[in-house]
Amino acid sequence: MAHSTTLDSGARLTGAKVLLMLIGFFGLVFAVNGLLAYDAVSTFRGEVEAHPYEDGLAYNGQIAAAQAQAQRGWKVDVQIDPAGPRAAFRDAEGRAVEGLAVTGRWGAPADKTRDRVFSMREAGPGDYVAQGASAGAGVWDLELEAKRGAQTLFRSHNRVTLR
16 A cells, blocks of 8 residues: 655645655756866866976076076066056166067966967167057966076066056
8 A cells, every 4th residue: 555645735745756856856966066067177278287297396496596586686667558568677787688588478367278478679778568469458467588598587477457
């Protein structure tokens, strides 16, 4: 003999109805979890660093380069114009630093696919400009690197907010 319960509304609650409600509830939970898992995997942009172990091994070299940069005492004034960044390089005595190969990168903190690399040309003694290297409004990491030959003499990383 099958048991059932009669609800106040007069509907009968049977074991089959309870089973269908449980299957429906957990089916909905699994469907939502599957949708969220698919969304997470399909929007993942990949690894942040291609070689994290090697980057870690190079860390002491980066510290030595930063110490050498600090000892040079260069002053670099960066202004962000609508056309792109401008940088004025001066040595410890205030003289213009000429003959550098200056490159930069606009880095989007949360989306490396939006990063843009640019180069800067020397417009005057110690003054370097980038044309057509503007970034849109938002938060950006501005990285500048100045080399003479193969030697990196200056490197900076600053987070800026553009409006």
